[in-house]
Amino acid sequence: MLVGQETEISIIHDGHVTSAEGFYAGGVHCGLRRKKLDFGWLFSSVPAAAAAVYTKNSFQAAPLKVTKDSISKEHKLQALVINSANANACTGETGMVNALNMRKQAADAMGLGEHLVGVSSTGLIGVQLPMDKIEKGMMSINPAAVDPEAFEQAILTTDTKTKHTAVEILIDGKPIIIGGAAKGSGMIHPNMATMLAYMTTDADVEADALQHLLSRATDKTYNMITVDGDSSTNDTVVALANGKKGNHPLSPSHPEWEKFSEAFRLVSEILAKKIAGDGEGATKLIEVMVKGAATSDSAGKIAKAVISSNLVKTAVYGADPNWGRVVCAVGYSEEPVEPDSVDVFLGDIQVVENGLPSEFSEQEGISYLDQQEISVVVDLKQGDGKATAWGCDLTYEYVKINASYRT
The missing domain is CATH 3.60.70.12 (L-amino peptidase D-ALA esterase/amidase)
Known part of the structure; x- marks a missing residue:
């Protein structure tokens, strides 16, 4: 390597x-x-x-x-x-x-x-x-x-x-x-x-x-x-x-x-x-890369906001290319973001361009999210800051494991 x-x-x-x-x-x-x-x-x-x-x-x-x-x-x-x-x-x-x-x-x-x-x-x-x-x-x-x-x-x-x-x-x-x-x-x-x-x-x-x-x-x-x-x-x-x-x-x-x-x-x-890939009940590893942020620290906080979103995690589990959950997490990260400049990709599939929905095949999005390793890329186009975070999907099995952890 x-x-x-x-x-x-x-x-x-x-x-x-x-x-x-x-x-x-x-x-x-x-x-x-x-x-x-x-x-x-x-x-x-x-x-x-x-x-x-x-x-x-x-x-x-x-x-x-x-x-x-x-x-x-x-x-x-x-x-x-x-x-x-x-x-x-x-x-x-x-x-x-x-x-x-x-x-x-x-x-x-x-x-x-x-x-x-x-x-x-x-x-x-x-x-x-x-x-x-x-x-x-x-x-x-x-x-x-x-x-x-x-x-x-x-x-x-x-x-x-x-x-x-x-x-x-x-x-x-x-x-x-x-x-x-x-x-x-x-x-x-x-x-x-x-x-x-x-x-x-x-x-x-x-x-x-x-x-x-x-x-x-x-x-x-x-x-x-x-x-x-x-x-x-x-x-x-x-x-x-x-x-x-x-x-x-x-x-x-x-x-x-x-x-x-x-x-x-x-x-x-x-x-x-x-x-991250062995999270309780997990079936998929998720990587969130944020680039184009004002600073690397800002990019890190935004990446953690997206990877921590239960709605993003459940969407990935269900293979639902619901990009709205991604931009929502970017928005509540409390970091400076220009919504009209944001691009979002699921793998190589662009789902958001300049803050608006891109035309993409829903079936291609579903097929991509059916894989075991998922990449979400957010380009803020504001600077040179970048960061990557990792997590996993949220499944029924996670609830089962933790509902009876002591018993």
Whole structure:
């Protein structure tokens, strides 16, 4: 795959979070779920520069706070432990004690200092962790395990599939790998969502630069997806760079920083799109691209307004080329728009020209919306700002899943 004019980024076939040198992962069933894997770990052979972004929900879960505390010590992590089925959110002092105990037990199991361990949980809110089962998972940790699929299965909740990718680029003449794994299916409307993502690289990256890079990539990828308009309590993206390839430390002053940045953004985008496409009950991935906006920030807000519209999402589900729902969402985005200049396309089919309906075949529109991947393009013709957002259709199955989530 070629990105830009000179930057060659190779997507690794079946790449995983352990594709980068020095990273290990595994997962087991410890009893939090009936049969499925529910406890996973990610381990680096050496302490890695660490960066993270978190949900902006005021009810931040205890594991998130523990991970934030660990990273604040030295801006490094060497391991993460994650459980599914139970979010350990809205669980008060007991929940915090349990999250701290998870960190301590994992550190003891892997022979690490506690400040080098991060903790994540995902699942049901408001229920205390059954620590006896968590301890069972801790006893199964094998830092040398190379089973990324088990790790990816262990972190899922209502997801229907695992989400992983990896890419390779040359930095300082050395083959650098960036890999990642994620989970997320419902309560997706970043900043951020009920999603967890873990990114790994064997590049040497300065911690401050890694944090800046992750924050910037998140704004363009993870924060540009939506499933249902709900933001959760546990959302975390963690990036680890262990420097095993021995390149010159990467920062904005490095001559190949932009090359690395683009590869990092690409991994983030691939994972984000996999989350959006696996939305609860979803049958279609929707991409909304807004161009010609006054600014890129404005374009981003308009794209999120369109992708978040339940009427747009249901129209796509029903294969109804109802472009009125798109322009309606553009209009209520509260961003500057000149209605008489707006064009809208469904794929290659122009449905609106200069704010007025275009002549198009209704059947062609229906046939296009029957596909599994849908593109909506909005051209405002006001400037150079552009942005892309991703989401999914809204189906009967989504209601069924969430109407009985606890029962």
